[in-house]
Amino acid sequence: MEFRRINGLPPYVFAEINALKIEARRAGIDVIDLGFGNPDIPSPAIAVEKLAEAAHNPKNHRYSASKGIPKLREAVSNLYLRKFQVELDPETEIVTTIGAKEGLSHLMWVLLGPGDTALVPSPSYPIHIYAPLFAGADVRHVRVGNDPSGEDFFAHLVEAWESVWPKPRVLVLSFPHNPTTTCVDLAWMTRVVEFAREHEVIVVHDFAYSDTSFDGYSPPSILQVPGAKEVAVELYTLTKSFSMAGWRVAFMVGNAEIVAALTKLKSYLDYGTFQPIQIAAIVAMNEASEYPKEVNEIYHHRRDSLCDGLARIGWEITKPRGTMFVWAPIPAPYQEMGSLEFAKFLISSAEVAVSPGVGFGPGGDGFVRFALIENEQRISQGVRNIRKALTRL
Ligand SMILES: Cc1ncc(COP(=O)(O)O)c(C=O)c1O
Numbered sequence: 001m002e003f004r005r006i007n008g009l010p011p012y013v014f015a016e017i018n019a020l021k022i023e024a025r026r027a028g029i030d031v032i033d034l035g036f037g038n039p040d041i042p043s044p045a046i047a048v049e050k051l052a053e054a055a056h057n058p059k060n061h062r063y064s065a066s067k068g069i070p071k072l073r074e075a076v077s078n079l080y081l082r083k084f085q086v087e088l089d090p091e092t093e094i095v096t097t098i099g100a101k102e103g104l105s106h107l108m109w110v111l112l113g114p115g116d117t118a119l120v121p122s123p124s125y126p127i128h129i130y131a132p133l134f135a136g137a138d139v140r141h142v143r144v145g146n147d148p149s150g151e152d153f154f155a156h157l158v159e160a161w162e163s164v165w166p167k168p169r170v171l172v173l174s175f176p177h178n179p180t181t182t183c184v185d186l187a188w189m190t191r192v193v194e195f196a197r198e199h200e201v202i203v204v205h206d207f208a209y210s211d212t213s214f215d216g217y218s219p220p221s222i223l224q225v226p227g228a229k230e231v232a233v234e235l236y237t238l239t240k241s242f243s244m245a246g247w248r249v250a251f252m253v254g255n256a257e258i259v260a261a262l263t264k265l266k267s268y269l270d271y272g273t274f275q276p277i278q279i280a281a282i283v284a285m286n287e288a289s290e291y292p293k294e295v296n297e298i299y300h301h302r303r304d305s306l307c308d309g310l311a312r313i314g315w316e317i318t319k320p321r322g323t324m325f326v327w328a329p330i331p332a333p334y335q336e337m338g339s340l341e342f343a344k345f346l347i348s349s350a351e352v353a354v355s356p357g358v359g360f361g362p363g364g365d366g367f368v369r370f371a372l373i374e375n376e377q378r379i380s381q382g383v384r385n386i387r388k389a390l391t392r393l
Pocket residue numbers: 037098099100101102125174178206208237238239245249250
């Protein structure tokens with residue numbers, strides 16, 4: 001059958017790895033799964049309890065508010081004030097979304113159409129590339145290099161801006177960055193906001209790893225930059241920070257006009273997240289506000305187990321300062337395999353699943369991405385398996 005929008009999509013390369021993983025597990029092999037970024041850490045107990053309690057109340061079984069109930073938006077407003085010293089009006093500057101992914105995808109519908117262009121980092125979390133494409137727009141990839149500070153990226157951004165006509169309407173950003181783990185500071189964000197104001201481009205910052213950072217580094221919210229609200233919106237999600245991936249609770253915050261536009265579109269599309277989930281999310285943010293630190297400590301130890309373990313077997317990787325991933329250049333003796341073949345090799349020979357870099361778009365092929373979603377013992381076992389499999393190291 002012919003379909004619209006999805007026909008041109010390339011086969012999802014992660015699906016190939018997933019199929020191999022399932023096949024191996026069916027054959028009784030205990031694959032250590034560091035592939036998909038699907039958190040294994042439980043959600044805060046207090047939120048789970050509140051969800052169960054609220055689900056028993058029939059009042060909460062009706063349609064809810066698409067933009068999120070007022071107390072939920074207030075809780076995010078308080079979180080931004082506490083954490084980033086950013087003031088947000090819960091009425092006009094916050095809309096609830098069904099995860100950052102849904103928010104970002106529908107946001108592109110109101111920002112972009114045929115004939116428009118978005119600048120998108122590459123390699124990239126796939127929806128950053130596909131959301132503008134689904135909206136009918138063109139995508140210009142902006143290379144995120146190996147410079148961990150994002151300095152290269154800024155230069156590539158200016159270069160891309162200058163070479164595209166008509167001028168891009170939207171710049172997608174996401175730092176700490178999945179998959180490259182590039183992290184930026186507030187000075188960097190300030191330059192981007194200045195650039196956006198000068199060139200009248202809208203900045204969409206996906207802040208999925210706002211709480212996942214190590215070694216004293218604190219990821220900046222773009223809204224900490226004075227004047228950012230004129231040009232920017234940010235997606236904040238409970239998925240990684242509170243380990244609430246399946247709950248589908250996130251927010252788009254910032255520029256009031258853009259918030260109003262997405263709110264309007266969503267009022268046609270959905271009736272909001274199930275109200276008990278919204279109520280439990282309020283409790284998570286208000287009463288488990290330290291939970292993201294606990295989650296972060298777990299990722300920190302896992303990062304060290306993986307990077308130190310791999311370094312000991314001769315696979316040196318710069319430790320990431322943010323995200324729940326390790327972006328690993330394929331070791332030189334295996335480079336010619338490319339990331340898909342190398343990832344398949346790791347499943348069949350080391351019983352370890354990783355994501356091939358090529359799945360994240362141009363620029364990703366020399367790398368594989370480890371997601372820190374298994375415990376330290378399993379990660380150490382994975383490293384031992386890799387040592388046996390990579391005989392050319
Ligand atoms: C950059 C980025 N944005 C968004 C998401 C998904 O967020 P959500 O669960 O809120 O849709 C992820 C998950 O891996 C991510 O890496």
